[in-house]
Amino acid sequence: MSALLLERPPVETIPPDTDAPRIAQPVKIADPLIELRRIRKVYGEGQAAVEALRGIDLAIREGDFVAVMGTSGSGKSTCMNLLGCLDTPTSGEYLFRGIDVGKLDRRQRALVRRNYIGFVFQGFNLLPRTTALENVELPLVYKHVRAAERHRRALEALASVGLSGRERHTPAELSGGQQQRVAIARAIVTHPSLLLADEPTGNLDSATSDEIMELLVKLNRERGVTIVMVTHEPDIAEWAHRRIVFRDGRIIDELEEGGA
Amino acid sequence: MLWSTLLMSIREIRRNTLRSLLTMLGVIIGVGAVVVLVTLGKGASAKVESDIAKLGNNLLIVSPGASRRGPAANTARSFERADVAAIRREVSGISALAPAAQKQTLVVAGNRNWTTPVIGTTPDYLEVRSYTLAEGRAFTDSEANSGKAVVILGQTVREELFGSQDPIGQQVRVGRVPAEVIGLLASKGQAAMGQNQDDLVLMPLVTFQRRVAGSTTGNNDISSIYVSAAPGRPTILVQSQIESLLRQRRRPAGEDDFNVRDMAEIAATMASATGAMTALLGAIAGVSLLVGGIGIMNIMLVSVTERTREIGIRLSIGALPGEVLLQFLIEAVVLSSLGGLLGILSGLTGGWFAAQKLQVPFVVVPQIVLVAFLFSAAVGVVFGILPARRAARLNPIEALRHE
Secondary structure, X not given: OHHHHHHOOXXXXXXXXXXXXXXXXXXOOOOOOEEEEEEEEEEOOHHHOEEEEEEEEEEEOOOXXXXXXXXXXXXXXXXXXXXXXXXXXXXXXXXXXXXXXXHOOXXXXXXXXXXXXXXXXXOOOOOOOOXXXXXXXXXXXXXXXXXXXXXXXXXXXXXXXXXXXXXXXXXXXXXXXXXXXXXXXXXXXXXXXXEEEEOOOOOXXXXXXXXXXXXXXXXXXXXXXEEEEEOOOHHHHOOOOEEEEEEOOEEEEEEEOOOO | OXXXXXXXXXXXXXXXXXXXXXXXXXXXHHHXXXXXXXXXXXXXXXXXXXXXXHHOOOEEEEEEOOOOOOOOOOOOOOEOHHHHXXXXXXXXXXXXXXXXXXXXXXXXXXOEEEEEEEEEEOOHHHHHOOOOEEEEOOOOHHHHHHOOOEEEEOHHHHHHHHOOOOOOOOXXXXXXXXXXXXXXXXXXXXXXXXXXXXXXXXXEHHHXXXXXXXXXXXXXXXXXXXXXXXXXXXXXXXXXXXXXXXXXXXXXXXXXXXXXEEHHHHHHHHHHHHHHHXXXXXXXXXXXXXXXXXXXXXXXXXXXXXXXXXXXXXXXXXXXXXXXXXXXXXXXXXXXXXHHHHHHHHHHHHHHHHHHHHOOOOOXXXXXXXHHHHHHHHHHHHHHHHHHHHHHOOOHHHHHHOO
């Protein structure tokens, strides 16, 4: 079943128009979007082996906004890589929409990323010397969306992050905050089930950081995008509904609020 | 996907115009060199063939002296008129035949003079050697037999003696013999070996032998016999008949003291020699194309390293490894085939100029152009696959961390 689900990009299954916002549902009693069960991740072998994750159990529901906190080396980045299907666990189960990601090969994991996951990075990671519009269109290129449709959706995504009129600018011509908005537009243009943000405000000043956080909250609230965000700044983590703290490869603290 | 990947690689190539051009340079030079050399080679072959055809139709040249150059080569007896008559009578399959005797002689007209080969021969000479008259007439049989002093000028001689004036009816002095100009040959241009075929004066053989040949008294020598084999008649048959006939008549002691050269055979030899030369040069140029391919691989490998982060971005937003592979492969192929196209263009341009300069015909060989293009595209595939595979195998996490 999983192969079928992966091979057919769910472009058609996604609500056709995102202008009609999906209101975030109150906690559903449904299968969680993401479920980690006794996840361990070991790098290296034998004497040099380093245990980055030492048994993680975590469930993330659709529409959640989760902040993952922890010092460097706590395992939070490793966890993000697993969630983003960029890596596989050494043992344990990672169920993404009921699919065991650990059993997928490189190509199948790329298909999961393409169809369900959007990434926002600390360093923006836009293609240099490429316009904002082309950057945002890129994921749609890989989804084989036709040029006209691609164009329309990219413009719409840029508008939704407040960058109308900047479509033709290259990253070098945009401020850090604007670049991160382009990156967010690129991440949401495919209507992913999960938005992974790795220190999204790490390179921004505090005023711009707040703007970016407001944008993420808005996307979460109005479109119901599930967001998992890594940060080490407590005041940034405040924006999320749920905060998970990593230390030494384990979750040591978890805090959930009614809303942010 | 293929189309958008193609557009993507074209954008990437345009983004780094200078580097792309430098990358392509190897292929451009390689393909260009192949095209120039093959074009010139084919032109040279065509020229050799047409030059030899200009020498005469199915021409056999009979001359005294052994074919192998030895001490006796120049002392061999000349032919006599009886030899010519015997060949005409006894050898079948001859369409025309002209005996000739030749001497470098000073020709004077008014206050101008010019030293040129004066050839004593019969009217058939024109047909055998594929000369045509531009003006005037050839000498008649009676003029030839009676030894009248009439001459036909080649274009070069006419220019030297008369400039652009009409020479027909004018008087010239050939050595010590006053003669009337009755005809003017049409220009034939250079021969295969570079001799000027328009620098000559023709006169009746009898007149030449009596009054021009020798130092004072004249002689009856015939220095060569030009034989035109009948069309469709194998020249080798005519050649062997002439050889056996002359052997009977001259009874040489040991080796033949004459030789019969078949111009068609010489043409074939020369054409195959230029053909072999063309192939050799083309192959050498092909090697440089290979070097160009290695250049592409080199740059593509550097490019993969340089664009590691970009590859990481693409992989993380959903590019499949196969799609990254395809992208880099297409980039290499686009680079190399673009280089191939530019190479073909510059090769044809260079070939055209060189052909003008070397005065050989400009012959475009479509097969070579096509092969050169396909080969350059293949170079892109072969040398693009390694960098492309390296790109596709990158780990997205590490690629994203790459600075």
